[in-house]
Amino acid sequence: MKWLSYLTVFIFLSFKAKTQSVNESAIDRYILTVDAKTPAALSKKLTEPFQTDAEKVRAIFRWITENIGYNTIVYQKPSRSLSGRSVFFEADDTSSLLPTLNEHVAQLVMQRRVAVCDGYARLFKILCDHAGIRSEIIYGYARTNYLRSGKRFLSNHTWNAVYINNAWHLLDATWASGYVTFGNAYIKHYNEAYYLAPPQQFIEDHYPEFIYWSLLPSPPTLREFQYSPLKSQAYIKYRIQSFKPASGIIEAAVGDTLEFELETGEKVEKYFISANPYFEVGILPQISTMPYRSAPFIREGNKIRYRYVLSSSQTKQLHVVLNDRVILQYKVQVKNNLAIH
16 A cells, blocks of 8 residues: 555655764765775775774765765766676776676776766775675666656666664665766765655665565566656655656656646745746746746646646656746657648
């Protein structure tokens, strides 16, 4: 039952808060004063002031998100890889990789201060190893606008699981650090939603190759994951409890009226649908010359509804916008509405 899933998330968040006995802001301030030349030295400096694994993991995670930027050059032109995984090394470095791959990649990431997801995950893993904390590197599928652009659905992302307080928890240092725009600019912006995230929340945009690492008793199928709407980070911010349509692919003819619904307890000032193809996922472009006019939405309790008339056969996608943030993105397949003679 859906209400039970939301209750589980609430309990998880309450538990998460209890595991962090030291004020997080104090840890976050401390890591700003720390640096080192090797992963071993860095791990020691980051963790030695703290007693619990939860505190140490926080320090490691926040150091990475504050100090490592996303390598957009490698993102455009993937580097050499090992078993299909994109990693940080030069062609003449390969002779020493296999015995200490994680250590090698972590060292390079620390030196260059940039990485793609594989580098973030390996650095987190090796810093935890040096601190005596169990962690794993997880490979899988990330829900991004780039993934939805083609027909193939391939493993394209790397994140971590960490074992603290007698349980496994999920986190993604790459997505917590910031994001890359369509213009290929890296925007540094810390997102707490990807730190020790509840599994029910994490599965919205992370699907592991080995389904055990969803940490869910009944995870969705890959097809369910692939064909649901693309959810932005703002989806989490506004605590969306449910949405309609459920399918991420809408089939409609020009002139059809489409009904959209969101359920949230948050304050809603704006809610509309846009076919603007220049929307970033999760960010409303600041184009002052392009007015955004929309019919008023209807609110009944926590549910808000909006009706949108499909007006163009050229529409390829629709964005659900809440308070100037894109919440969901749908793909549109326009049907030919041929007259019958």
